[in-house]
Amino acid sequence: MIIVMRSGVSAEDVEAVRRRVVELGYQPHTIVGEFKTVVAAVGEERGNADLRLLEAMETVESVVPIQQPFKLASKETRVAPSEVRVNGIAVGGAKVVVMAGPCSVESEAQVLEVADAVKAAGASILRGGAFKPRTSPYAFQGLKEAGLKHLALARKHSGLPVVTEVLETESVELVAEYADILQIGARNIQNFTLLRRVGEMGKPVLLKRGMATTIQEFLLSAEYILSAGNPQVILCERGIRTFEQSTRFTLDLNAVPVLKKLSHLPVVVDPSHGTGHWDLVAPMAKAAVACGADGLIIEVHPRPEEALSDGPQSLKPTKFAQLMRELKPVAEAVGRGL
Ligand code: PEP
Ligand code: MN
Numbered sequence: 001m002i003i004v005m006r007s008g009v010s011a012e013d014v015e016a017v018r019r020r021v022v023e024l025g026y027q028p029h030t031i032v033g034e035f036k037t038v039v040a041a042v043g044e045e046r047g048n049a050d051l052r053l054l055e056a057m058e059t060v061e062s063v064v065p066i067q068q069p070f071k072l073a074s075k076e077t078r079v080a081p082s083e084v085r086v087n088g089i090a091v092g093g094a095k096v097v098v099m100a101g102p103c104s105v106e107s108e109a110q111v112l113e114v115a116d117a118v119k120a121a122g123a124s125i126l127r128g129g130a131f132k133p134r135t136s137p138y139a140f141q142g143l144k145e146a147g148l149k150h151l152a153l154a155r156k157h158s159g160l161p162v163v164t165e166v167l168e169t170e171s172v173e174l175v176a177e178y179a180d181i182l183q184i185g186a187r188n189i190q191n192f193t194l195l196r197r198v199g200e201m202g203k204p205v206l207l208k209r210g211m212a213t214t215i216q217e218f219l220l221s222a223e224y225i226l227s228a229g230n231p232q233v234i235l236c237e238r239g240i241r242t243f244e245q246s247t248r249f250t251l252d253l254n255a256v257p258v259l260k261k262l263s264h265l266p267v268v269v270d271p272s273h274g275t276g277h278w279d280l281v282a283p284m285a286k287a288a289v290a291c292g293a294d295g296l297i298i299e300v301h302p303r304p305e306e307a308l309s310d311g312p313q314s315l316k317p318t319k320f321a322q323l324m325r326e327l328k329p330v331a332e333a334v335g336r337g338l
Contacts, residue, residue: 001026001040001041001045001051001052001063001064001065001066002038002039002040002041002063002064002066003017003021003038003039003040003041003051003054003060003062003063004036004038004060004061004062004063004064005017005036005037005038005039005059005060005061006058006059006060006061007035007036007061009037009059013059014030014037014039014059016057016059017039017054017057017059017060018030018039020054020057021039021041021051021054024041024048024049024051024053025043025044025048025049026041026042026043026048026051027041027042027043028040028041028042029041029042036061045067045069045071046071051063052065068216068219068262069216069220070216070219070220070222070223070263071223072223072226072227072231073219073220073222073223073226073233073262073263073264073265074219074262074263074264075261075262075263075264077264078264079264080264081264081266082231082264082265082266083266084204084232084233084234084266085204085232086125086161086180086181086204087161087180089124089125089161091204091234091266091268091294091295092234092265092266092294093294094336094337095331095336095337095338096289096293096294096295096296096327096331096336096337096338097124097125097268097294097295097296098122098123098124098125098295098296098297098298098324098327098338099123099124099125099126099127099163099206099268099295099296099297099298100114100118100121100123100125100126100127100296100297100298100299100300100320101114101115101118101123101126101127101128101299101300102114102127102128102129102299102300102301102307102314103128103129103132103272103299103301103307103309103310103313103314104128104129104130104132104140104142104143104147104307104308104309104310105128105129105130105142105143105147105150105151105164106143106307106308107150108150108153110301110302111126111128111150111151111153111154112150112153112154112157112158113302114126114128114154114300114301114302114317115154115155115157115158115160116157116158117300117302117317117320117321118160118300118317118320119158119159119160120321121317121320121321121324122321122324122338123160123298123320123324124160124161125160125161125162125163125180125181126151126154126155126158126160126161126162126163127162127163127164127183127297127298127299128147128150128151128154128162128164129142129147129164129165129183129309130142130143130144130145130146130147130148130150130151130164130165130175130178131144131147131164131165131166131167131168131171131175132165132167132309133165133167133185133187133188134309139309140308140309145174147164148164148174148175148177148178148179149178151164151178151179152178155180161180161181162178162179162180162181163179163180163181163182163183163206163297164178164179164181164182164183165182165183165184165185166179166182166183166184166194166198167185167188168194169193169194169197172194172197172198172201173201176201176203179203180203180204181203181204181205181206181234182198182201182203182204182205182206183205183206183208184198184205184206184207184208185208186208186209186210186211186213186238186273187210189207189208189209189210189213189217189218189221190210190213190217190221192221192224195221195224195225195228196224196225196228198225198228198230199224199225199226199227199228199229199230200228200229200230201230202229202230202232203230203232204232204233204234205225205230205232205233205234206234206236206268206297207221207222207225207233207234207235207236208236208238208270209235209236209237209238209240209252209255211238211239211240211241211249212240212241213240215255215258215259215262218235218255218259219235219259219262219263222235222263222265233265234265234266234267234268234294234295235259235263235265235266235267235268236267236268236269236270236297237251237252237253237255237256237259237267237268237269237270237274237288237293238251238269238270238273238274239251239252239270239273239274239275240252247274247275247276247277247280248273248274248275248276248277248313249273249274249275249276250274251269251271251274251275251284251288252274253269253284253287253288253291255267256269256288256291256292256293257291257292260292266294266295267292267293267294267295268293268294268295268296268297269284269285269288269293269295269296269297270296270297270298271284271285271288271296271298272297272298272299272310272313272314272315273299273310273313275313276312276313277312277313278304278312278313278314278315278316278319281298281299281313281315281323282315282319282322282323282326285298285323285327286326286327286330289327289330289331289334289336290330290333290334292334296327298315298320298323299313299314299315300314300315300316300317300320301314301315301316302316302317303316304316324338
């Protein structure tokens with residue numbers, strides 16, 4: 001951290017700041033300029049007091065961080081991209097990984113039908129929600145444990161590993177018995193107790209960005225999972241809230257190269273929630289792969305008009321298969337396989 005002193009402060013004022021820096025566990029180095037004096041505080045920030053506290057001193061103008069507040073998620077800690085392995089599939093490896101399936105698991109027959117269809121089209125991971133976070137308490141809340149059992153059957157039947165959402169700390173163990181990847185939804189991105197809990201599980205986690213979460217907050221949420229001892233975190237951009245009304249959310253594809261610049265973690269994109277309309281899913285999926293996403297998560301339903309959640313943004317299996325064909329040359333153009 002760099003502590004910038006106000007203009008015209010005395011040598012005693014600088015000394016007082018240096019003393020505070022030492023008390024807080026850092027070594028101070030003073031740089032006296034023609035107009036300003038700054039104190040560089042050197043030391044391990046993790047577990048130590050936050051030096052921004054010094055902005056409360058009247059003689060201090062500002063405290064400027066020079067390192068990222070997220071450490072384990074940062075490229076400062078690990079430069080090489082990390083791969084998250086799920087049943088032999090590497091998310092963050094040479095190939096773009098596609099996860100697909102219904103928003104909600106609705107019945108055994110539905111999830112088996114979708115699993116077959118997405119597998120035939122080339123998806124390598126099956127998605128499906130058994131515990132659903134719904135804006136309205138009157139909306140379908142998911143089949144819960146019965147839904148997990150349907151997913152387990154679809155997994156056995158298709159051989160596809162499963163990603164499914166865990167909504168609360170109480171059900172982490174139950175969901176982990178069935179899921180290959182634990183999904184943390186946009187609405188839980190800052191549920192720190194839940195993040196710590198999935199950090200202790202040692203299973204891959206798909207962490208979805210919140211609709212009003214900055215990239216720094218997103219990476220600090222990933223840091224909760226990493227610092228609990230679980231390195232297997234996949235970041236997911238799924239759209240943010242803006243003033244725009246013509247799409248459900250604004251898919252922030254800037255986030256992909258920004259996350260890649262700041263972090264070694266794999267990044268996937270969800271163009272289904274990011275747009276809210278099935279006809280916008282394919283163009284944004286292609287754009288996501290073009291800008292460097294390591295994977296996609298896409299909602300597919302055999303009869304979207306009958307879906308219990310997110311029908312308007314769900315692709316029919318034929319449209320999904322067509323998208324998979326169209327994605328291949330896009331992936332190849334950016335040096336990836338599909
Ligand atoms: C979902 O994947 O169905 C979902 C609820 O996503 P999000 O948390 O991104 O809204
Ligand atoms: Mn959904």
